[in-house]
Amino acid sequence: MHIAAEFCVVCVKVLWSFAAAAARWLVKPREKRVQGRVCVITGAGSGLGRLFALHFARRGATLALWDINRTANEETAELVREIYRQNTTDTSSTCAGSEDSGEKSAVFQPRVYTYVCDVSQRESVYATAQQVRREVGDVTFLVNNAGVVSGRHLLECPDELIERTMMVNCHAHFWTTKAFLPKMLELNEGHIVTVASSLGLFTTAGVEDYCASKFGAIGFHESLSHELKAADKDGIKMTLVCPFLVDTGMFKGCQIRKEMAPFFPPLNPEHCVEKAMRAILTDQPMVCTPRAMYAVSFMKTILPFDAIVCMYRFLGADKCMFSFLAHRKESTNNNESKISM
């Protein structure tokens, strides 16, 4: 008999979570404070990683920036320091008059640390994480953002590049999370952010390795969030970020059908990160930009595969990466871009 009672409780809880979701939509929840918290961002040297760093810096977080490219990472750090300086002058100018304002800002001064790390290498991740713990302190925010794309057709792609894509976009999440999760579990406090892609919710032809790595990252994220829930670790939050094609140059040349292109413009990276930050700071479990992507991923679950294929063909989305692959090939031949190994 008690199973029926339990079932009723579950139904009520399900309805309640709908109500809670609706309430979130009507009354915007407050953003949590990140001031003084330590935030690790992988792949901070460019693209979304850099923007995440700037946003966290504006809110006064202490940053540990990871990237494989030292120069690019230092550039980000320089921008972050610039923001810190602005923050300090802002607070001291607004509090001008009160005497202890100068002291207060002197008590806490966020800092930025840079680390060169190849996240695909397990030992490198563990060593760098050790260094972060020693030099910066306990990590509250972990943003798994580093990503690469091989940009070749499956049958033409060197095996090492396929492995590299999987290692950076997917396997790296194992190592970074394993490095920082124990402390989070101990304190029951933390936030893990997975920056995936719309291509982690649905796929397109020609980029098998990239889709596989992003689906894997999402599978990892979901399994881990259920794991934390099952272990009753409510203090550790997780946010999945799924942006549509972002205008960072990673997929330069990608094109859907000309007539439909205006409806799905590439995302402005700034806008995408703003949305993601809002979701992270309000503990939202998942954020897709633009919102239409929720509808697309829902459609994908209810429609039979043949119908999905028709939809893809109509949008020109099944072959949208072919122009990117062609572009990539051309620029490699002209030595414009090197595919880093």
Next chain:
Amino acid sequence: MPQKRKDLGVDVVLITGGGRGIGRHLAKEFAKQGAKKIILWGRTEKCLRETCEEISMTGTECHYFVCDVGNREEVYEQAKVVREKVGDVTILVNNAAVVHGKSLMNSDDDALLKTQHINTLGQFWTTKAFLPRMLELRHGHVVCINSILSLSSIPGAIDYCTSKASAYAFMESLTLGLLDCPGVDCTTILPFHTDTEMFQGMRVRFPQLFPPLNPEMVAHRTVDAVRTNTAFVVLPWTMHVLVILKSLLPQGALEEIHKFAGSYTCMNTFKGRT
């Protein structure tokens, strides 16, 4: 309406992980439905030999080769051996998989990687080895035995969920890419918990509602899907509901349902293959 079914009479079928579990039943089923030759790949020679003898007795030509699909060099090497000794493979069944079955913090790093290499990257290598020839012949089929866990994760099998989600994306992308290649098709099977030694000890909360699948049934449905050119098959069909709910419900509601259905505790009793 009865669908038209392909004849398998000219097909050479290669099954990875063909020594036991679903792979073994698949081999028997392909032989029963008239495949010309069966090739088994696997890591344990003993199981391969037994399965091979069993199939040879029924009159279908069967060969086996020891090959670990997680090892790229070995895959390419054995693929060459297969081409020379048996001929061109026209149906590739990516079935080999392992599961570590622990939570992230309890997982061993090497075991995590091994699962990724066998369950996901292995499919890249086998496909790269055999697909070019299928495209040349304009005749072929790539089959993947995946899992419903690729679309709906559970805790306690983080290595498996990650690798299967990757493998799903690989197949979906490949299926879309091969739409314009006449004669070469793809099939992905997403079964629920199947009664093999792989997930031994896993216990669902409502076994009357969701009984473990019979591997023979999974094999039968797989071969049928190949013959009818079906791209994706979810077994049992009730799992569609789970997938739809997942894309619709808020995270909190989903967690409550998972908890109620026992997905949070089902891996606690997991023993796996010893």
